[in-house]
Amino acid sequence: MSEAGALRQAQGPGRRQVVLATHNPHKVEEFRGIVAAARPDLEVVGYDGPEPVEDGVTFAENALIKARAAAAHTRLPALADDSGIAVDVLGGSPGVFSAYWAGHAKDAAANVALLLDQLSDIHDPHRVAQFVSTIALVAPGGAEHVVEGRWPGRLAHAPSGAGGFGYDPVFIPDGQDRTVAEWAPEEKNAHSHRARAFRALVPLLEAL
Template sequence: MPRVVLATHNPHKVEEFQAIVAATRPDLEVVGYDGPEPVEDGVTFAANALIKARAAAAHTGLPALADDSGIAVDVLGGSPGVFSAYWAGHRKDATANLELLLDQLSDVADPHRTAQFVSVIALVRPDGTEDTVEGRWPGRLAAAPAGPGGFGYDPIFIPDGQDAAAERTVGEWSAEEKNTHSHRARAFRNLVPLLRTL
């Protein structure tokens, strides 16, 4: 079975990617990355995704996928953006990040709480060829977390396109719903033609 390495030490992302990949390429195995973590010093999602994918491809000799993603809040000029995982400091504390973002938006009324999750996926092959694809998931931010599911900012993100009377945060969605609609799923749909070449 052909394999592709996912350049992350985050087990949530490995599970999510395997589920998404299985829906379109059941013959392709996503394996976790156990190599050194490169310094993500890019200032865009694409730059950071490429840094991680290049490191994983070089370390394993396999085609490598890397996702760089985060939440972009319109009233904050697109922040946290590439700093989403470190918004409250370098400890990568998801709860602290979420609480800080809610505190920063505490005086912002609902119509102005628009945001989007952004995912850029890089594919780097052992021969050095590189591609990136992007997915965006628009919505707005709730005033308080809701739901036990997901991770990161999921409990405060309300995706667009829901029935107004039954709106839920991603924290209240099933994993299957999220894997179908998320920013990563949208980016992955753009990646499928590239995966067929592996």
């Protein structure tokens, strides 16, 4: 039985469920922490269905592609996040190509290494960057909403910290001197770009 099916049996009739359209276990864990803090009545269900081709050229387009596919497959309201890091001196890149910056292997360490190499001669005042998260909510009936969260900061010169994932080891939020990979998960979940986007989404969840 799929996780979605198992949860339908395990949860009571009054429990609301929403499927998170990702096969990334790190994102599932992070979203469950964010949602638990903001909407404890909402259960985030993991997605085990087919992955659509993400051929959008914006975060919003890719988020909607994933959420529509998950809603159609599970018949549950679906959340999908498309996110990445945008570096000012690179014109907003890697952006939607963040996961593939060093190639289609989606190698996070290689992505970070390439980005740091590209910025090797860039001094601190010009290492401005921001994490961007766009979350799409799609209901089985067809209603759609899109929100965005941005987390400003700068890039470190070398990775630091063992937590988080993706570009967390080289991203230092504004007002901080530690990379996100040095933060506790609860701390990240309270301040991240995904948390900011989800807070904007909370009022829209009432329609579920």
